[in-house]
Amino acid sequence: MLFYLAKRAISLLLVLLGLAILIFVIARIVPGDPARIALGPLATATQVFEMRQEMGLDDPFVVQLWNYLYGLAHGDLGKSFLTSRPVMHDIMQALPATFELVLFTIVLQVILSIPLGVVAAIYRDTWVDNVSRIVSLIGVVTPGFVLAIILQLVASYKLQFFPVTGRIDQGLGYSAAHSGLLLVDSIIDQRWDVFGDALRHILLPSIALAAGGIGQVMRITRSSMIEVSGRDFIEASRANGIPERVVQFRYMLRIACIAPLTILGLEFASLIGNAFVVEFVFSWPGIASYGVRTILQKDLNAVIGVVLVSGVFFIIANLTIDTILGFIDPRNRLREDSK
Amino acid sequence: MSTPILEVSSLNLSFTTYGRRAQVLHDVSLSVSKGERVALIGQSGSGKTVTMRAIIGTLPMPPANIESGSISFEGRDLLNLTKPERNRIKGTGISIVLQDPLLSFNPVLTIGRQMDDILRYAEIRLGQRQSASQRKALILKTLNKVQLPQGVQIFDAYPMMLSGGMRQRVLIAMALLNKPRLLIADEPGTALDVTTQKEILNLLNKLVKDEELSLLLITHDLGVVREISDRVYVMERGHIVEANTNEEIFSNPVHPYTQKLMACVPALYGERVREVKNDQPGRPKIQVAAITKDFTQRSGFFKRTWSSVRAVNSVNLEIESGDVFGIAGESGSGKTTLAKMLLGLHLPSSGQIKIDGRPINDFSDAKEFRKLIQIVYQNPGSSLNPKRTVTQQLAVPLTFTNHSKASIMTRTAELLEMVDLPPSYASMYPHELSGGQKQRVAIARALSVNPKILVLDEPTSALDVLIQNTVIDLLLKLRQELDLTYVFISHDLSLMRNFCNRVAIMFRGEICEQGLTRDVFANPKHAYTRALLSSIPVISEREERLKPKITTAERQAVLASSTALT
């Protein structure tokens, strides 16, 4: 098991390295002078020249790449031209908000989509299945920003129950001091008013963010449950007198959940991507909002930093899923360990 | 005669798909008495599996629908029971051993877990309670009954860690756990090698006697039926066409279908054997000198560790022009690797292959080599591209040997005629053809560039026996007409006896015995050959007597026991 995970971790770290190099190369081959882009059209030639010196743009490409990777290994992502602070500092400030949103979304996706998929498979071709199919389809096809606006319109403006934007009511004067996650820290501090407020803030953005994944994962859970139900060993279990509920939940779901969990991992980057637009609509103070702002301002260092941090997110998510799958499905880990 | 434990009477069953109703069982009646072994035999699609699933109650309804008839077990009509009552019988009254020993296990749970579940839920249904350790003791005892003494290791193993023979034994143990009165076995051992199958059949026979079980055996293999049944039902397209005792059926089959089935089983010994001769042995077509093939696997953390497996070990062969040369062996014996080396698809690690007197790597022009030797694969479902028409597939070898468009068209028509297919099949896709027709197309493709040698890799094993013979006849006819030399790779020794003039027996990568087919079968020298021949289920007492005898000790000495933990 450890061997299997170590192997997965190394291959994922190689992905991260590849990502870092790819992003850097793209940032250098796009048309236009990065120094000029950073300074804007009003800068003088001297300013541009000094900027090029400072950014090391006149060094050979390999040297630039090495310096950049070296800095990266030491947690240095360069300086943001927009805020004039180290990119790492900016990202660390925005990170907890995004982390909380994404984590909450994933939890929402797992606890809603997999059970619903199982129910749809059990009641296959009945009205339950049809309703679930329509719901999942709506989830998949509704653009995140359209859903976000609909939610704002209905739940916030009309019902006046949910706040339109933001992460917490500033009037509460609370700052998350433990983990940076409001929902967790407020429980630790036993500030239930803060917890309730944070929950009301996070619910709409995370629904808007989760909807697509819920629909997709639900359909995959359904079809893989149906696929598993046709296998010989399921018939064997039934013929051996194992009760139907046990066959469904212990024997079938255990195998059927492999595919949806894998998909959740693979689609993680898309989730982060969608967080960009959802955070934008709800003015959620996370790295995605920061990302959109810096991208619009062509702040290259910050953009690279944001993409890389998303890559780290992706890797952590996939490693977690690999660990869970390693426990659920012995086959991969046996294959690796037996070699 | 005692009262039947299972009685199916006048069962009519249909399936409805896309609004079309198709009746699959017509007035099926059969019975199994206490302690009796009953076989239900039929080809694929005859309805025998549907009958089995109707009895155990795992048919999905709809689309299946029982229109009339009854299934009674120990005097109670199963079709009138409530669901919980019916479930109470599963595993404890009737239990099953499914066909495929790998697919019948849940791959993500340990064997012990799966067996414990079966036991535990049966106890809950029956209102008894045992402790976990009592259950484990019972499981180990049951594993011991199926001759698996290392029960403790098996208990904690995952299915993929066991060999095929062991999995089949564990499946039987699972079926026995709750002390059923009736055991239903679906093609037991069919997916295994013949020597392992023999052990499984012996085990089933012993268990039926020791545990006082009744047995309902579902199979397509007449040889298996003869060894393991008291009474036989023959099924054809949803009808029971003949029912009689074992001796009567085999000595005096009455129904034409039964007779046809019998006639199709290739004889191992006796006057039904067809001798194939090579009338004018010419010069050697294939010479194989001391070839060895090692496969290296890269594994370990950075794929640095190299381990090597010897698939073929210093093999020498000489195949003469006009021979039908059989290479026999069980799975993993290296016979397929040898065939692929003859075709130049694998390079030998050492040694030399000469085709038509020229070393194989001497053919500077690949086209020339392709015109010399071609292959027919085991499964036409896999060897024909599902998305290309018959003509398109036949044209491939021609296109790449510089034939013009016009000559390709005439040649494909010629080829279809050669394999007895109507010209209208040229525009069809493989899924529109039957298994036998597909294999004819595959043969035509192999013959398209007029090769001198055909490698036949189990060309009939994916086909029903009835069709198997027509394909073999076609191959013999083509050999005459086109002066071909065949290399026939198979695990089926009965078929080989009737198709090859010379054979070689492969065992763990080496050739342990070779010679004229007649001599090798009449007087096998190597203990493995004897073990192999003695394991083959045959369909007459006469053949049984002529089979070589082998002692258990000898058998154990040559065969890796199927109960070894891998």
Add this chain to the structure above:
Amino acid sequence: MMPVVTPEISTQHNTERLMTSNQMAWFRFTRNPSAVIGAVMVLSVVLAAIFAPILSPSPQSAGSFVDFAHRHHAPSIDFWFGTDNVGRDIFSRVIYGYRVSLSLVVGVLGVAVPFGVVLGLMAGYFAGRTEFVIMRFTDVMLAIPPLAMALAITAVLSPSLINAMIAITMLWWTWHTRLIYRIVKAQMSEDYIEAAKVAGASHAHIMFKELLPNCVSAISVKISLDAGFVILFGATLSFLGLGVHPPTPDLGTMVSTGSEYLPEFWWEAMMPGLAILYAILGFNLLGDGLRDMMDVEV
């Protein structure tokens, strides 16, 4: 016991050819409500885009036309979807917006699909180094949040329809590569590939004549599903201000502008939003239907 023998069953073989595969596919298509509804929806979007000048009640609304007398009109008989902040007919702008969306789809998939398919064929067919390089590269691409990447590329290249197309194309091919790679890998163990090699077939023949035909149904399902998501992606980009330049009517931009007038003039954001949803839904239903019909996994 009594031996039982029944008379021989007459052997009537079904020699007539059943339905051809095309007839069968059509039969299954028409029996599949979601496929039919999806096809009708897609067709309506395509026709609306093609015949926009004829169909739209107010073609001049597609441009920088201004009619302050009619600004912020709620949906009515005259203005089906209402009017926007400068009095343009939203329904007309939506129809013209489909033109932009569909040209994006054609541009992106026209390049990304062939490119991705060829790379997938190569990765699956040539094992070893080719496979390693292509597949590891797609692994890296998988870790990039696509929207962030597309935003960054369009931002640097300056926002326009062409640049949005380039940015999306650069990300999109990997999905096709992975899909084709998976299908080809599964096929490589089939005997017909080896049979083609034994027949002396060239690499190009095996890739494009043996392997590719077996990928076609999966590709067509994927294209249908993709078309919807390209529309979504493009709309998201322009919603964030990185798509098409105004005054060209673009659905994402319309939602973005309209959302400034929430909640009282809700139709200005909602109508174009629902129009996007309608198009994506159509392509998805069609793709789902095709998937069930051809029984492929995508």
